[in-house]
Amino acid sequence: MSDTELSLADLLAVAKPLCGGSWLKYHFAKTHKDRLAALEGILEHCYNLLIDNRQLKKNLPEDELTVQIVDQLKMLHIQATNDERRGGHCDILVRASDHFLWIAEAKIHHDFLWLKKGFVQLSVRYGVSLRGRDNGELLIYCRNKDAAAVLRAWRDMVLGSYEGVSILEDEIDTQLYFRTRYPCETSGLPFNIRHRIVPMYWPGSTTKGVS
Numbered sequence: 001m002s003d004t005e006l007s008l009a010d011l012l013a014v015a016k017p018l019c020g021g022s023w024l025k026y027h028f029a030k031t032h033k034d035r036l037a038a039l040e041g042i043l044e045h046c047y048n049l050l051i052d053n054r055q056l057k058k059n060l061p062e063d064e065l066t067v068q069i070v071d072q073l074k075m076l077h078i079q080a081t082n083d084e085r086r087g088g089h090c091d092i093l094v095r096a097s098d099h100f101l102w103i104a105e106a107k108i109h110h111d112f113l114w115l116k117k118g119f120v121q122l123s124v125r126y127g128v129s130l131r132g133r134d135n136g137e138l139l140i141y142c143r144n145k146d147a148a149a150v151l152r153a154w155r156d157m158v159l160g161s162y163e164g165v166s167i168l169e170d171e172i173d174t175q176l177y178f179r180t181r182y183p184c185e186t187s188g189l190p191f192n193i194r195h196r197i198v199p200m201y202w203p204g205s206t207t208k209g210v211s
Helices: 008-015 018-027 032-052 062-075 112-126 147-161
Strands: 079-081 092-095 101-108 135-142 166-170 177-183 190-199
Touching: 008 018, 018 032, 032 062, 032 135, 032 190, 062 079, 062 092, 062 101, 062 135, 101 112, 112 135, 112 147, 112 190, 135 147, 147 166, 147 177, 147 190
Parallel strands: 101 135, 135 190
Antiparallel strands: 079 092, 092 101, 166 177, 177 190
């Protein structure tokens, strides 16, 4: 082997740190459950990039923020699309082997009516809840203060507004998400949605309010 050739061990050593190991887990996943967990791990890195540069993105609309996430997924050789038509225009759609399909609807939080629209789009229009196609994400860009408080209020509104919805996970206080299960109108099978809020609040000048 020449000095320029890489062994499999060399390639794995380079790939393993990507997204905390989630990239490797995604591409070598043997089950839909493992692939979903890896995808969510990758997305956390994408979201952190938005958060870290939120002062530069404070005026960007939903579509431009979401395209940045899709572009990052594509760079990692994940089959992701933006605004693909599938029962409507999905903000993010990810496909993989064995019929895996994951969808997300992204909303900038203006009011809870706007978030309700995203929830309905996922659970009624886009989701079909077949094997490997029973998970999605409501991605909430929050430019208000206290994103955790916004997400708690949204959780309570979901529970009070939709009969049959249940909470599978509640990690608001540690990871800013909760996960719901709701009967899919198309198949009648349960559809799982992770409600993930991305804190994008930026206070502006650091001298404001300083005497």
